[in-house]
Structures are given as structure tokens and as C-alpha cells.
Amino acid sequence: MIWFACGTLYLLPYILRGNDGFDLPAVLSHYSVSAVGLGFSFLLLGLTTRFRTMGKSVGFASSALAVLLLAGTLAAVDIALFDGIHAFFGREHGASVAYAVKWSGNFAIFVSQYSLIAVAFWTLETLEAHRLQQWELQEARTQAAQAQSLANRAKLSALRYQLNPHFLFNTLNSISSLVVTKRNADAELMLTSLSEFLRTTLAGDPNAPQTLEGELETIDAYLGLERIRFGDRLDLSIDCPPSLRDAQLPHFLLQPLVENAVKHGLAPSETKVSIAISARAHGTELVVAVENDCSVCNASEGGTGVGLRNVRDRLEAVYGQDGRLETIQREAGFIAIVRLPLEFPSE
Structure with missing residues (x-):
């Protein structure tokens, strides 16, 4: 949903101009980049989940490095897709701008997006891990309480069955006394x-x-x-x-x-x-x-x-x-x- 919204947002300049008609190459270019960005987001999710097991400092540094690599890669993909799609339709894509300038502009945009996504993933993973930890703790407490309850029931049964022979012994002694005294x-x-x-x-x-x-x-x-x-x-x-x-x-x-x-x-x-x-x-x-x-x-x-x-x-x-x-x-x-x-x- 985020990447679809971003793709639509990037199309606003084309829509607002309104006098060039429907710009199919622009639509395909922006939504293609959004689709690739979405795929990279799932990759970032998987990496973030794995990095959280490395400890806070190492995991955070690894996530930051992943954000930089994915943003840089998507910046290059963005240029290639735009140039390729527009060339396919025989259209020129904007003014002649140096590749480094294009890439750095895209990189600045994508690194901010992936940083927000990484923070969101990290927060959600932390909350989920905390919830799971609390659930496991509650389960352990429940099992301990059940075990204690079973132990108490067993103890009570043992005490009761200890009492029964004691009572019978005393009563049989009384009966024996009656027999002895005729x-x-x-x-x-x-x-x-x-x-x-x-x-x-x-x-x-x-x-x-x-x-x-x-x-x-x-x-x-x-x-x-x-x-x-x-x-x-x-x-x-x-x-x-x-x-x-x-x-x-x-x-x-x-x-x-x-x-x-x-x-x-x-x-x-x-x-x-x-x-x-x-x-x-x-x-x-x-x-x-x-x-x-x-x-x-x-x-x-x-x-x-x-x-x-x-x-x-x-x-x-x-x-x-x-x-x-x-x-x-x-x-x-x-x-x-x-x-x-x-x-x-x-x-």
C-alpha cells in the first residue's frame, strides 16, 4: 500500500499538467519501480527479523547497512526502468542529466523510505517478541500453577491415605481391647x-x-x-x-x-x-x-x-x-x- 501510494504521488506532476493526455510510459515506469520497491521491502523484513537475533548494536548496524544497499540498488533500478520503458515507446525521458545526479536524487528518496520501513519493521518485531515473551512467561506460570495444584492434590491424597490407616489402627486396637476384656x-x-x-x-x-x-x-x-x-x-x-x-x-x-x-x-x-x-x-x-x-x-x-x-x-x-x-x-x-x-x- 505504501509503495502504491508513492507511485501515485510521483505521477501527480503528470496528472496536474493535464494537456499531454494519458502518459502510459510514465505510469508503467513509476508503478514498476514501486513493485520492485515492494519486493525489496519484503527482503528487508526478512533481513530485519534475522538481524534482531544478533543483538541490539550489531542488529541495528546490519539493518542500516541493508537500508543503504537496498536504496542504492533501487535507485539504479529506477533509472534503468525509466530509460528502458521510455525507449521502448520511443519517448525521451526528461532532460539530459548526469547519471550520478539521477542516482543520488533517487538514493536520497529511497533511503528515507527504507529507513522508515526498517524502523517500522524493527518496532513491530520488538513488540511481537515482547508479546511472545509475555505469552511464554504466562504459559510457564500457568504450567507451574497446574503442576503445583497437582502436587498439592497428590500431597493431600497421601495425607488422607496416611490418616486412614492411623484411624483404622486406633479403632482396631479398641476392638482388640473389647475382645481381651471378654x-x-x-x-x-x-x-x-x-x-x-x-x-x-x-x-x-x-x-x-x-x-x-x-x-x-x-x-x-x-x-x-x-x-x-x-x-x-x-x-x-x-x-x-x-x-x-x-x-x-x-x-x-x-x-x-x-x-x-x-x-x-x-x-x-x-x-x-x-x-x-x-x-x-x-x-x-x-x-x-x-x-x-x-x-x-x-x-x-x-x-x-x-x-x-x-x-x-x-x-x-x-x-x-x-x-x-x-x-x-x-x-x-x-x-x-x-x-x-x-x-x-x-x-
């Missing part, structure tokens, strides 16, 4: 309840979140197993506002805390032990506390057991620094406090 009917009932518990709680996606209400139902089902063993010695209280029942959290997150309260608080005690679960919203944070009041509780403050360590690791994997577990050893009892972002299922 409580065979209770042991059989506990086995049946365990089978039902596993069927309803462990069949789903281990990485899928569930509501706080669903987690509390899981805890109640688990304590149903332990009540067979401990009877009236186990007392449970749950304090959860209705507005938080649909709050989301990782599946099976609170059960290990309740299991620890039973194992370290209720099992060593000969008296009744109360386990209290409370949930509160503190701004954008969900806070759930699991507490027991056993005077002989032997859980350590650092929480070195599998259950507490597993809860900490899962909170970190899902929420990063926004999810954490705090433990408090008291003179009479132990408190585990879970803090995580307050989230609800999307509509």
Missing part, C-alpha cells in the same frame, strides 16, 4: 459400626471439601464407635451456630483432633471426660476448637502425633499460611484450635 458382643457391634462408618465416610473424593455440618456428622459417627467402648464415660457437646453449618473445610479434618481427645484424654481416665467442639467466625476466619477436660491428659503441646501432624500438613497444603493448628496443654485438659479461611459453597 466384651465380645460389644466388639462385634463395633466391627459392624466400623464397617458402616467406613462405607459412608471414606468412599468419596478425599480432596473434596465438605461442610462443617457434614464434618460434625462424621465426628458423631466416629464417637458412636467409641461410645460402645466407653459408654457413659464419654460426654460430647457441640456448639456451632446455624450460620456456620455450611462453612467449608477439608474432609476428615476435625476427626483426628477428636480421636486424639479420646485416645489421650478419655482412654487413660477412669472418670467421665467431656469433649467440647465449638465453632466461631472471627472476621473472615473460621475458628474451630476441640477441647477435653481430662486431668490426666498426656498429649504434648507440640502435637508430635500422626493425627495432629497430619492436620497441620493438610491445612498448610490447602490454605498455606492462612490455615494453622494451635494446641494448648492445660492443667486439666487439652485444646486444639483450627484456624482457616471462612468459605461457603458457591451458589
Whole structure:
């Protein structure tokens, strides 16, 4: 388009004169030169693309040299085409002017045109390279995020499957204790309840979140197993506002805390032990506390057991620094406090 416009512009003197009729040799000459100039422009584009890979200084110098060579060549082509076409039609082309003067005039015109074209090509190549670099960077970030997401899912699955054997081991130990103490009917009932518990709680996606209400139902089902063993010695209280029942959290997150309260608080005690679960919203944070009041509780403050360590690791994997577990050893009892972002299922 640029070269066609230039060819038309060069014809304006012929058009404005208007008394010589249609000057076919002039039209053919100017548009022939424009066509050659267009071809040289594509050549310059290819050269500019290659020169950009040589570094800024070398590439710029090489592009400048290419502009000079192409402009000089086209200046010579312009003279040859004009003389040849006009000679073909038996016409003289302008006054007798020295070749050097003609060439230098053409060279001055073409070098300015090719300089503008080279700058435009260089700018477009730079912008395209920057856009491609940004796209590749975004793709790398996306792939890294996907890889991190897959790694987190694998980690969560591993933690969940680590937790399941831990839970089963503790429960089977409870059943074994019932058998040893000749409580065979209770042991059989506990086995049946365990089978039902596993069927309803462990069949789903281990990485899928569930509501706080669903987690509390899981805890109640688990304590149903332990009540067979401990009877009236186990007392449970749950304090959860209705507005938080649909709050989301990782599946099976609170059960290990309740299991620890039973194992370290209720099992060593000969008296009744109360386990209290409370949930509160503190701004954008969900806070759930699991507490027991056993005077002989032997859980350590650092929480070195599998259950507490597993809860900490899962909170970190899902929420990063926004999810954490705090433990408090008291003179009479132990408190585990879970803090995580307050989230609800999307509509």
C-alpha cells in the first residue's frame, strides 16, 4: 500500500499538467519501480527479523547497512526502468542529466523510505517478541500453577491415605481391647459400626471439601464407635451456630483432633471426660476448637502425633499460611484450635 501510494504521488506532476493526455510510459515506469520497491521491502523484513537475533548494536548496524544497499540498488533500478520503458515507446525521458545526479536524487528518496520501513519493521518485531515473551512467561506460570495444584492434590491424597490407616489402627486396637476384656458382643457391634462408618465416610473424593455440618456428622459417627467402648464415660457437646453449618473445610479434618481427645484424654481416665467442639467466625476466619477436660491428659503441646501432624500438613497444603493448628496443654485438659479461611459453597 505504501509503495502504491508513492507511485501515485510521483505521477501527480503528470496528472496536474493535464494537456499531454494519458502518459502510459510514465505510469508503467513509476508503478514498476514501486513493485520492485515492494519486493525489496519484503527482503528487508526478512533481513530485519534475522538481524534482531544478533543483538541490539550489531542488529541495528546490519539493518542500516541493508537500508543503504537496498536504496542504492533501487535507485539504479529506477533509472534503468525509466530509460528502458521510455525507449521502448520511443519517448525521451526528461532532460539530459548526469547519471550520478539521477542516482543520488533517487538514493536520497529511497533511503528515507527504507529507513522508515526498517524502523517500522524493527518496532513491530520488538513488540511481537515482547508479546511472545509475555505469552511464554504466562504459559510457564500457568504450567507451574497446574503442576503445583497437582502436587498439592497428590500431597493431600497421601495425607488422607496416611490418616486412614492411623484411624483404622486406633479403632482396631479398641476392638482388640473389647475382645481381651471378654466384651465380645460389644466388639462385634463395633466391627459392624466400623464397617458402616467406613462405607459412608471414606468412599468419596478425599480432596473434596465438605461442610462443617457434614464434618460434625462424621465426628458423631466416629464417637458412636467409641461410645460402645466407653459408654457413659464419654460426654460430647457441640456448639456451632446455624450460620456456620455450611462453612467449608477439608474432609476428615476435625476427626483426628477428636480421636486424639479420646485416645489421650478419655482412654487413660477412669472418670467421665467431656469433649467440647465449638465453632466461631472471627472476621473472615473460621475458628474451630476441640477441647477435653481430662486431668490426666498426656498429649504434648507440640502435637508430635500422626493425627495432629497430619492436620497441620493438610491445612498448610490447602490454605498455606492462612490455615494453622494451635494446641494448648492445660492443667486439666487439652485444646486444639483450627484456624482457616471462612468459605461457603458457591451458589
